Amino acid sequence: MVVLQTDYFDxxxxxxxxxxxxxxxxxxxxxxxxxxxxxxDVGAGHGDSKTSLGWETYEIIADQKYLRASQRGRECxxxxxxxxxxxxxxxxxxxxxxxxxxxxxxxxxxxxxxxAADSGSGIRILRQDLWEMVVSFLIxxxxxxxRIRRCIGNxxxxxGERKETPEGWEYYGFPKAETLAGLDEVALxxxxxxxxxxxxxxxxxxxxxxxxxxxxxxxxxxxKAKEELLKLFGVGEKVADCICLFxxxxxxxxxxxxxxxQALEAHYKRGxxxxxxxxxQGVLQQYIFYYELHSxx
DNA sequence: CGCCAGGGGAGCT
DNA sequence: AGCTCCCCTGGC
Numbered sequence: 001m002v003v004l005q006t007d008y009f010d011x012x013x014x015x016x017x018x019x020x021x022x023x024x025x026x027x028x029x030x031x032x033x034x035x036x037x038x039x040x041d042v043g044a045g046h047g048d049s050k051t052s053l054g055w056e057t058y059e060i061i062a063d064q065k066y067l068r069a070s071q072r073g074r075e076c077x078x079x080x081x082x083x084x085x086x087x088x089x090x091x092x093x094x095x096x097x098x099x100x101x102x103x104x105x106x107x108x109x110x111x112x113x114x115x116a117a118d119s120g121s122g123i124r125i126l127r128q129d130l131w132e133m134v135v136s137f138l139i140x141x142x143x144x145x146x147r148i149r150r151c152i153g154n155x156x157x158x159x160g161e162r163k164e165t166p167e168g169w170e171y172y173g174f175p176k177a178e179t180l181a182g183l184d185e186v187a188l189x190x191x192x193x194x195x196x197x198x199x200x201x202x203x204x205x206x207x208x209x210x211x212x213x214x215x216x217x218x219x220x221x222x223x224k225a226k227e228e229l230l231k232l233f234g235v236g237e238k239v240a241d242c243i244c245l246f247x248x249x250x251x252x253x254x255x256x257x258x259x260x261x262q263a264l265e266a267h268y269k270r271g272x273x274x275x276x277x278x279x280x281q282g283v284l285q286q287y288i289f290y291y292e293l294h295s296x297x
Numbered sequence: 298c299g300c301c302a303g304g305g306g307a308g309c310t
Numbered sequence: 311a312g313c314t315c316c317c318c319t320g321g322c
Contacts, residue, residue, distance in 0.1 A: 018304070141305040147319070148304090194318025199306085236306045257304030289304075 002078040002085040008099040010122020011058045011071045017123050017290050019246045020060075021136055021149045022156070022174075028057025028070055061156075062092055063129035064173035066165050079167075094124040094249070102283045107276065112267045113284065120290035125283060126246060130214050131207065132174045133247035134232070137239045138199045147192070154191035155180070155200075180204035199234025206232060222250040241282075251282040259292045260285060 015023045057070045067089055068079040078085050090096065103117045139151050159175035180188075181204040188197030206212040217228050225248055229240040241255035254274065256264070264272055274281050 137304090140303095142303055142318080143305095144303045144320085189318085192319075195316075196318075234306070238305060242304080255304075258302090259304060261304095293304090 002080065002082055004076045004078070004095075005074050006076055006095065007074055008103075008121055009071075009074075009076065009093070009095065009124060011069060011076070012056055013120050013122040013290065014093075014124060014126070015058055016294065017120065017286060018145055018293065019242075019286065020062075020126055020128060021145070021152045022061040024059055024149075026057050026059050026068075028055065028068070059169075059171075061171050061174075063132055064161070064163070066163070066169060066171045068169070092127050094127055097124070099124065099283070102280050105277065105280075106284070107273070113288070115295075116287040116291035117284070119295060120287045123283075123286055123290060125249060125251065125286060127249050128247050129174065130218055130243070130247040131177055133243045134203060134207075134214075134229070134235070135174075135180075135200055137242040137246075138203060138232075138234045139193060139196050140242070141196065141234075141236075141239060143196070151192050151196075155188065155193075158191060159183075177204045177207040181208035196234065202233045203235070218248065222248070222252055225250065226253070245282045245285075251280045252278070254281040254285050257289075260289060263288050263292050 012025070014020070015025060053072065055070050055072045057068060060067045060069065065088065070077045070079075078089055080089065099121070103121060106113050106117055108114070135155075136148070136152055140148050143151070155175055156172040159179050160172035161175075162170065163173055164170050180200060183201050183204075185198040185201045188200055191197070193200060203212075207214060212228075212232065217225050220228065222244055226240045226244050229235050229243055230237075235243070238255050238257055241253040244250040244253035245255060254272075272281070277284055
């Protein structure tokens with residue numbers, strides 16, 4: 001187990017930020033030493049069950065990896081070994097980046113952006129798997145977050161590899177492009193993807209055949225990467241920007257969806273000051289998105 | 298039952 | 311850049 005004291009990091013906010021769809025809160029029974037943990041899976045959509053001592057436990061599945069992590073205030077516990085944490089999760093959660101520095105650069109006269117950042121100051125822009133993000137945001141279009149989660153859960157259970165951690169926790173890895181490429185275009189209908197199924201299958205074929213080289217795209221700067229992603233069937237402006245932001249960590253990507261669009265029209269009639277925030281607009285976009293989704297406005 | 302919205306995209310002008 | 315159509319699912 002890795003224990004950490006961290007500011008500007010909140011598992012709950014990250015889970016609700018809409019950038020990852022396979023992270024969820026679970027019920028965790030905490031013990032002071034953290035020596036052994038017994039966790040009860042209460043399924044999706046459970047109520048506001050209070051965990052002991054104010055700790056919140058989350059399950060994170062990233063591509064083929066699994067992690068449980070708990071947090072209370074700025075105290076975090078990652079249930080993995082030091083090596084795995086250093087090599088993977090620390091990077092995944094973008095813990096080496098200074099988010100206070102981003103927030104400090106917000107125009108003090110911009111009360112709206114200050115409030116948005118304050119509401120989601122524990123958000124990190126995760127460094128997620130490229131293939132998983134391509135599929136996830138193909139599915140996200142004209143779709144709500146609850147259903148996106150269910151769709152992705154469905155294809156993972158059906159086409160992903162069943163795995164088990166040393167602790168005996170079962171999970172499914174994200175399905176490989178080769179697997180999805182072999183499916184009929186309508187096969188994903190039963191995973192509840194609707195018309196998006198053909199986007200996923202055709203894109204999977206493009207990746208599996210080598211026509212699209214994700215490893216190559218990973219090395220490209222933002223503009224070039226986005227240009228390449230736009231060639232994929234079903235990928236438009238917004239989806240491409242989401243992939244760039246959440247997989248390639250291009251913080252200048254600024255995905256504009258209906259929520260963001262409404263917020264921009266309401267609060268930035270003369271346009272969002274992208275120049276002022278050059279290079280990290282994507283972080284601010286995420287604060288705004290989170291604020292719009294959870295402030296109840 | 299109809300209607301509409303859900304973190305859009307394709308195809309055309 | 312703007313417009314029309316696309317045409318799945320869930321909620322009201």
